Amino acid sequence: MKKIQILLFSIILSLNFMLAQDTNSFSVQVQVENGIIEGNYDTHTGIQRFFGIPFAKPPVGELRWKAPQPLDNWEGVKETKKFGPRPMQTIVYGDMKSRSNGVSEDCLYLNVWTPADRNTKDLPVLVYFYGGGNVAGDGSEPRYDGESMAKEGIVVVTTNYRLNIFGFLAHPELSAEAPYKASGNYGLLDQNAALKWVNKNIAAFGGDPNKITIAGESAGSIGTSQQMGSPLSKDLIAGAIGESGAGINPTMSPVPLKDAESMGEEFAKNTGYPSIAALRKLSTREVYEIYNESKRFGFPTVLDGYFLPKTLPEIFKNKEQAMVPLLLGWNSAEIPGMAFTQGPYTKENYVNKVKEAYPKEYKKVLELYPHSSEKEIELSATALASDRFISYSTWKWFDLHRKN
Structure with missing residues (x-):
């Protein structure tokens, strides 16, 4: 009974918080690369919020298990006042609380908090990747809320990226169809796509594209280390913050492409849908249930020769990483004894x-x-x-x- 009371109290607090935000706000519009978006300007805090901004095409249908694709332009005004859906996932960690609009494969959305007024420009930017072992997580979680940092003069961005089977499945057929002849790492490529979007659009929110710091905790920290080492992302950032984790053995380090493909091929055969064409025809529910029934804890990241051409130790020893300031630390009790x-x-x-x-x-x-x-x-x-x-x-x- 006490747990139910606490849960109800938490829900009421969250609802009151969200209602208060709307009550104290008026609508504001910003022109981004693909069209006009509309968010809220909170008159009590001075912070503008834009939630659920799309940064790539929905990775559904034929775009399932493909690198994120550029958005089409839209007509009129796109309302961005609510968090977009979080990536497909089940409840893996009990401490995760989401404010997003459901769970969906259509999940490639980011959120912006900015303190900018009409004359502000060149503010530092923080892009934050959530934790969750690459199997769970969400850019709408209250613990990643960007408002407190925005009050300190930072433009804050949290972004979704695909997870588990939807974000990291590798397979020989997927590699064959990709222009870069590799597969897997879709979640990491989503992070890169979000970074590219921020680089192109953040000036419209008062941010400086030359002052983008990336950060994250746990799997988000691991992603930060990999973005710092990737040739696709290293020139997009001015700094990095790692909060418990790097993609270096023994912590979720990448596997060779052939090994990842074999893993994916075996998984597909065991499901009874050995071809990618057959797997793509399945509904979201069917893929979700097949993955959960397998009892797998995600799929590894991949040395794909594209996003990750080498291991991080090799990249750093060759001085091929982003040459930027790095701040990091780790939790004292990341997992139980x-x-x-x-x-x-x-x-x-x-x-x-x-x-x-x-x-x-x-x-x-x-x-x-x-x-x-x-x-x-x-x-x-x-x-x-x-x-x-x-x-x-x-x-x-x-x-x-x-x-x-």
Whole structure:
């Protein structure tokens, strides 16, 4: 009963917040590359909000599992006052709260908060990529709301990108049909398309296209590291912020294209729809259910020779990344200690798991991550699990950039 009361209270607060925003606002229009959009100007905060701005064609039908395509121009005024649909996903993380308009394959929308008045120009810009393991997430989440930062004089953009099977499936047939002869990485290409849109259009919101900083947390941080290293994105940014994660082994690092294609081919055969043509004919619901039934946790990013021509360590060692300031850090408890111990926090179990993971260096590891009590084992296991999973890759990203 208490949980229901808390949920209802949260919903009421959210509704009141949204109603208050509308009550205190009047409509404002901006000319962007493809037409005129209309958002809200909040007279209490001085912030203009444009939600649900399309930045690419809907990736549906024949555009499912294709790189994002440029938008067509529209006539009249497009209202952009509500968040667009979030990418297809199921509930994976309990801490995610969405304000978006449902779930859909038609999800390539971004949001802008700007403090600009009619004479403002050349404000710094922040483009933020959400976390969620490339299987979940949404640019409308309250924790990514850009209003507080906009009040500090920043134009803030949050953007959606495709997830799980819809955003990262690779397959030989998909590679054959693509002009760049590779597949997968559609979610990362969506991020790149959003960056291109910001570069072309952000001046209309008072932003400076030469002052774009990209940022993200968890999978969004990993995406930031990959955008920083990609030849398609590196010239579009002036800075990068990574908040827990980089696409460097062992953290969601890319796999060779052939391996990703084989993975996708095997997956398709197991579904009973071995061809891409057959998979494209399926409804959103059918693809969604087939993916969920497979129990897969997404698909890996790919060394596609296009967006990612090499691994990030290779790119940075060759000095081929964006030569921009980088600010980063990581969470102290990214995942629970049980992810390492795979069992109880006993001295015997913990020591055995450390020996398995570090057969030659286990004594040093046990010194650094001590185990004198059950509580200490829990803390050490949590620190070790997090360090192994995400802290090392984030540190390595920093180390590679400072050296190169």
